[in-house]
Amino acid sequence: MAGSGFHDPRFARIFPPNAAVRDNGVLEVGGCSVPALAEEYGTPLYVIDEQGLRERMRAYREGLAARWPNSQVAFASKSFPVLAAYAIAAAEGLAIDVAGAGELLLALESGAPAELIHLHGNAKSHEELVLAVEAGIGAIVLDGEADVERLDDLLTRPQDVLIRIIPGVDPNVPKAISTGGSASKFGLPISQAKELIAKLEAHPFINVVGLHLHIGSQVLEVEPFERAVEAVRELGEFPVYNIGGGLGVNYNVTHDAPSLDAYLDAITAAAARVLPAGSRLIIEPGRSLVARTGMTAYRVNNVKRTGATFVAVDGGLADQMNVALMNMEFTPIVADRANAAPDTTAQLVGRQCESGDLLVDRAELAAPAPGDTIVLAATGAYGYTLSNNYNGALKPAVVFCRDGESRLAVRRQTYAEFLGHHVGPSEEAWAS
Numbered sequence: 001m002a003g004s005g006f007h008d009p010r011f012a013r014i015f016p017p018n019a020a021v022r023d024n025g026v027l028e029v030g031g032c033s034v035p036a037l038a039e040e041y042g043t044p045l046y047v048i049d050e051q052g053l054r055e056r057m058r059a060y061r062e063g064l065a066a067r068w069p070n071s072q073v074a075f076a077s078k079s080f081p082v083l084a085a086y087a088i089a090a091a092e093g094l095a096i097d098v099a100g101a102g103e104l105l106l107a108l109e110s111g112a113p114a115e116l117i118h119l120h121g122n123a124k125s126h127e128e129l130v131l132a133v134e135a136g137i138g139a140i141v142l143d144g145e146a147d148v149e150r151l152d153d154l155l156t157r158p159q160d161v162l163i164r165i166i167p168g169v170d171p172n173v174p175k176a177i178s179t180g181g182s183a184s185k186f187g188l189p190i191s192q193a194k195e196l197i198a199k200l201e202a203h204p205f206i207n208v209v210g211l212h213l214h215i216g217s218q219v220l221e222v223e224p225f226e227r228a229v230e231a232v233r234e235l236g237e238f239p240v241y242n243i244g245g246g247l248g249v250n251y252n253v254t255h256d257a258p259s260l261d262a263y264l265d266a267i268t269a270a271a272a273r274v275l276p277a278g279s280r281l282i283i284e285p286g287r288s289l290v291a292r293t294g295m296t297a298y299r300v301n302n303v304k305r306t307g308a309t310f311v312a313v314d315g316g317l318a319d320q321m322n323v324a325l326m327n328m329e330f331t332p333i334v335a336d337r338a339n340a341a342p343d344t345t346a347q348l349v350g351r352q353c354e355s356g357d358l359l360v361d362r363a364e365l366a367a368p369a370p371g372d373t374i375v376l377a378a379t380g381a382y383g384y385t386l387s388n389n390y391n392g393a394l395k396p397a398v399v400f401c402r403d404g405e406s407r408l409a410v411r412r413q414t415y416a417e418f419l420g421h422h423v424g425p426s427e428e429a430w431a432s
């Protein structure tokens with residue numbers, strides 16, 4: 001039944017696997033009506049197909065294990081740092097990748113086992129490393145000498161680490177999400193990594209178990225991943241290789257991202273060519289785990305025909321930064337009439353005070369009107385992550401849907417919380 005009833009049947013591969021259109025045209029996900037969710041929880045609202053998310057996590061884990069038994073899939077939690085997602089990832093047998101103290105705290109709070117958590121980052125603070133070491137996390141990914149110096153001061157027992165290397169592979173993706181080229185701020189060039197590894201050989205507590213790399217995000221071909229795996233050849237043999245995440249996803253019907261099978265085939269074939277037999281292969285996908293299973297629901301506040309037709313919703317840059325950062329071309333639909341052929345070409349805009357707050361250029365919509373619920377598909381990755389308070393917008397709620405039940409995973413921020421960050425006039429006489 002996946003995707004049945006959409007006005008464009010190709011939408012079935014963009015929307016969540018458990019999305020469908022009811023006979024009356026209403027879009028549902030996980031058996032829940034999206035307009036009804038918008039009414040109950042308010043908008044903007046991130047809506048997650050929980051079963052779809054679990055199945056995707058399982059497909060990743062089982063697919064990699066079938067090809068490379070000594071393997072691990074880690075959820076790159078930066079893509080969707082929601083406590084419920086950490087808990088679900090751990091329950092589905094995934095490890096957790098964190099890139100900062102806040103994400104580490106979420107992972108620990110979710111109940112994920114500490115030994116399955118790894119921390120990376122190019123500018124880790126002393127406090128973050130203290131937290132990581134005290135929690136007993138599985139591995140810390142070292143970015144260079146600064147991490148070593150901080151750990152020198154801290155460690156009183158052995159700690160497994162990976163060395164982040166720059167593989168010199170620059171995939172064809174927007175600059176903001178390319179991380180593997182020689183100019184990357186992350187990790188060390190191969191020659192410097194070699195030196196650091198040699199230096200750490202005799203370290204009493206820092207135990208180098210392997211290498212880590214990540215070439216970028218929204219990568220729409222498998223060949224750069226193969227080249228990245230091959231780049232580790234020069235560094236000798238290790239028990240563990242973490243080759244990062246990065247697989248791209250389809251945001252609209254013109255995209256054709258590699259399938260999970262094609263990606264796993266390619267990386268394990270490359271691993272078989274260059275990695276020691278029996279070594280542990282770790283991948284840490286984010287976007288391709290969570291993007292498709294998430295949608296964002298908005299309420300239409302204004303429809304206006306001036307120089308163009310503008311359909312303005314109650315969200316925008318504050319909850320969907322990716323459109324401005326990476327020119328993401330998301331797929332919109334009117335959730336109240338998801339079976340109706342579009343009759344309007346509109347600029348789907350947000351409410352933030354920027355002309356760049358354009359959610360979809362030339363959106364094809366079916367009779368959009370104020371009060372409608374409009375959904376952007378495949379917005380499960382990095383949307384919630386990048387949400388912010390631009391123009392005083394409140395950070396949206398997140399709801400998980402499964403078998404006709406909805407569960408609130410993140411409460412909408414309140415104005416009291418929003419104002420509470422500020423030192424107010426009752427505490428400080430700003431006006432005088």
Ligand SMILES: Cc1ncc(COP(=O)(O)O)c(C=O)c1O
Binds near residue numbers: 097216284285287
């Ligand atoms: C080190 C590292 N691992 C994994 C990821 C996840 O990448 P993606 O969401 O593209 O799978 C990122 C994101 O950029 C990253 O920086």
